[in-house]
Amino acid sequence: MANHYDREFKAQAVQLVLTQQKTGAQVARELGIPSKTLYAWVAAYKADPVEPFVGSGHLKAEDQALRDLQRRIRDLEEENAILKKSDAHLHQRSDVIVRFIHEHRFTFSITKMCQILDVSRSGYYAWCHRPPSTRAQARARRVERIRAVFTTSGERYGSPKITAVLRREGERISQKTVARLMHDHRLRSRVTRKYKATTNSRHTWPVHENVLNRTFSADRPHAVWMADITYIPTEEGWLYLASLQDLYTRKIVGWAVDRRMTQDLVIRALDRAVIHSRPPAGVLHHSDRGSQYAAAAYQERLQQYGMTASMSRKGNCYDNAMIESWHSLLKKELIYLTKFRTRAEAEVAIFAYIEIFYNRQRIHSALDYQTPAEADAAYHARYG
Numbered sequence: 001m002a003n004h005y006d007r008e009f010k011a012q013a014v015q016l017v018l019t020q021q022k023t024g025a026q027v028a029r030e031l032g033i034p035s036k037t038l039y040a041w042v043a044a045y046k047a048d049p050v051e052p053f054v055g056s057g058h059l060k061a062e063d064q065a066l067r068d069l070q071r072r073i074r075d076l077e078e079e080n081a082i083l084k085k086s087d088a089h090l091h092q093r094s095d096v097i098v099r100f101i102h103e104h105r106f107t108f109s110i111t112k113m114c115q116i117l118d119v120s121r122s123g124y125y126a127w128c129h130r131p132p133s134t135r136a137q138a139r140a141r142r143v144e145r146i147r148a149v150f151t152t153s154g155e156r157y158g159s160p161k162i163t164a165v166l167r168r169e170g171e172r173i174s175q176k177t178v179a180r181l182m183h184d185h186r187l188r189s190r191v192t193r194k195y196k197a198t199t200n201s202r203h204t205w206p207v208h209e210n211v212l213n214r215t216f217s218a219d220r221p222h223a224v225w226m227a228d229i230t231y232i233p234t235e236e237g238w239l240y241l242a243s244l245q246d247l248y249t250r251k252i253v254g255w256a257v258d259r260r261m262t263q264d265l266v267i268r269a270l271d272r273a274v275i276h277s278r279p280p281a282g283v284l285h286h287s288d289r290g291s292q293y294a295a296a297a298y299q300e301r302l303q304q305y306g307m308t309a310s311m312s313r314k315g316n317c318y319d320n321a322m323i324e325s326w327h328s329l330l331k332k333e334l335i336y337l338t339k340f341r342t343r344a345e346a347e348v349a350i351f352a353y354i355e356i357f358y359n360r361q362r363i364h365s366a367l368d369y370q371t372p373a374e375a376d377a378a379y380h381a382r383y384g
Contacts, residue, residue: 005033007053013038014045014052018106046109049074075112082108082116094119095136096184098127142166142173143181150187154357156333158182158189164369207294211310212286216322218248220383221376222279225253225307226323227269227287229261230330232350234340241330241350242269242292245323246277248379250364251372252326252354253277257347266292267301274305281306288312288320330358 005013017027017038024042028035045052048071082104101113101124114121132140149162157165159179166173182188218224224247232239240261244254254273258265273279285307287293293311302309312319334353340346363369370378 010041010053011045014041017042024106042106043109047071078108078112079116082113095127098124102128139181142171142177143185145169145171146178146181147185147187150182150189153362154333155187156189156362160365161363161369164363164365168369207289208309208311210313210319211284211308212319214319214321216247218246221246221248221251221379222253222277222283223248224284224286225273225279226320227266227285227293228320228323228327229266229290229292230327231261232257232335232340232346234343234346236342239340239343239346240265241327242266243323243327244269244273245326246372246376247322249372249375250326250367251359251376255350255354257343257350259343261292263292263295263297267298270298270301270305279305283307284310286310286312286320289314 013027013031013033016031017024024038025035028038031038041053097117097119101110101117101119104113110124111121113119114124145166146162149165150157153161159175159182162182163173163175163178166178212224212226225244226247227242227244229240229242232241237259239257239259241255241257242265243252245251246253253276254269254271256265256268256272258268283305285302287310289311292298299309330350330353334349335346338349340349358372360371360373363371364375367375
């Protein structure tokens, strides 16, 4: 015996297809009805969402005219909605347009989308049943790998770095192709406003000459260390971060945090750098003229470690641009993307960013797309 379904059942079945992100075939199987029947209901609903299942009764002329007018208004509204939604696809390749139609097949009428986007229905259905070409399969694999690298980087990498990662894996791919695939799949690196912090240079401590003199290059690890302080907002108040960066490897060799910006903060960062890196004597230590770095206790520590002090010229932020640029990077990739409730929470996040991501995972264009740890290992493997 044939099954009979009332209007409410049909409407609910259609809504299940339109709102649950399921295919019509899947919903039909779950409801125990032929998929052709369900698709017919969906088509009837799209044709007349107000009164989709009215039977075969005859209407008066004025009622029919009203329904025709309402249908025409709905058609125009749907056409306008399709044009708005597909605006970015109108001048794309045909496969991109067909993919747009397929992704929106439960939102708009397929016939209407084909008419507006100048695609034949037969061409669309042929695309649906066509097995993926070798090229399409390769493209899908590339997209998935790009998405994986993008996700692993915390959505920080743009097309240049993702291209470098893929090439290191043996993939022959251009940055232009990566950029296009990221654009097609809405993969955009997270970028926020830049940040700049300064220290207090109004003090009576003696200062040193600018020995580095903006020579932002080195021929070996631990030839030059650059130091600076920045601060991080939390709901508890400011958290100050003192960092030291190796010029050759770009590695953060030492860092420390505290609720106050003191001599002890920068000394702890320096001590940690020496303990972890064990550099030979003769490191050129460059900083700004902040009181924390000019203080006698810090300068004595530099002498104890056999380091030569260098300081930026007064009021010239570019003399210490490298480490300030790194603090700006930290802000863009972590701090301004996170709201920290406590200083302790911020410290944990900074630890993970520096020790796990930045030093060991984040590739650097100036290092030929190596990580700081890889650059350091490569030098010692070559020169001992």
